Amino acid sequence: MDATAPLPALRTGAAIGGRVRSGRRVADRVLRTGCLLATLLGALVLGSILLMLIVEGLKGFTPLLFTEPTPGPGSVGGGIANAILGSLVMTLIGIVIATPIGVMAGTFLAEYGRTSKVAGVIRFLNDILLSAPSILIGLFVYTLMVRPMGTYSGWAGAVALAIIATPVIVRTTEDMMRLVPGTLREAGAALGAPASTVIVSVTWRAASAGIVTGIILALARIAGETAPLLFTALNNNSWFNANLMGGVANLPVMIYQFALSPYPNWQQLAWAGALLITMTILALSVVARIVIKPQRAR
Structure with a gap:
């Protein structure tokens, strides 16, 4: 071979x-x-x-859309100005309530409770709230506020939106603060600054872009919520009172009710309102991406 x-x-x-x-x-x-x-x-x-x-x-975008309140059944014309204003008021109140709670809770999880059992329980509950159906939150606020008060209100709607927005801000704040290098904290501590000063002056400043992005994303998350408002703020076809008591007009519930109605005018207003909410959420998402760019560059 x-x-x-x-x-x-x-x-x-x-x-x-x-x-x-x-x-x-x-x-x-x-x-x-x-x-x-x-x-x-x-x-x-x-x-x-x-x-x-x-x-x-x-087809429904006209000047009257932003100046006239929602019309009655079978009416012609009208707009959604009261619904736009009601949504803005409740969304802003909700985000004002959720922001300090979410940022402080996220700070605790990232700085003080990295490995504690309490922090683990809080993270678990926060994850549950992130995935919880919004209609359950609406029922919870209905039992907590609407039934004792005896009437629907914008305050109850704002609280429901705040509960939905809070876990988003908590998760984003914790994740962004964990990305801050530990050497920055050590440098602040080496100068003799207490932990609170290091967090406020160093960690928050370094993670500010990410925290703001989380707040904007939470704002976009609650801008189009319908289910919780059905049980808390409901809706009406007139301007709301300054005390926000009684049914408060809002875009999500208005779209839901008008889209199911047999009136062509209401259906057209529902299409216009849906387009307006979509454009708003798109704009908030674009702003969030623009804000987060400096954080990624670091």
Whole structure:
């Protein structure tokens, strides 16, 4: 037997290796094709929804939309100015309530309770609130505020929105503060500053862009919530009182009620309101991305 002849096992191994590589290439092409088709399908569905929303919503965009209150059943004309104002008031009150609670809780989890059992329980409960159906929060606030007060109110709606926004701010604040290098804290401590001063002057300042982004994302999260407002603020077709007692007009519930109505005018206003909320959430998301860029650059 010739000593220079290649061994049969080597030729067999090369052949097997070639077949394996060929199979991997086929599997890679199949996976790429599947991912591409899934992406195109998702983009097609989302694009169709947005296109329909833009086409139908722009038909109702008139100057009266932002100056007139919602009309009565079967009426002609009107706008959604009272619903826009009611949504703005309740959303702002909700975010004002949620921001200090969320930032302080996130600070505790990131700075004081990294490994404590209490912090673990808080994180667990916060994760539950993040995934909890908003209608359950609406029922909770209904039992807590609406029934004892005997009437729907904008205050109850704002509290419900604040409960929804708080876990988002807590999670974002904790994550952003954990990204701050420990050397910055050590430098502040080396100068003799107490922990509270280090947190306020160093950690918060370094994580400020991320914290603000979390607040903006929470604002976008609650801007279109309908279910909790059905049980707390409900709706009406007139301007609300300054004390926010009684039903308060708001965009999400207005869209829900008007879209189910048999009146073409109401349906058109519902399309316009849906487009307005979508544009608002899109604008908030863009602002959040712009704000977070400096944080990523660091």
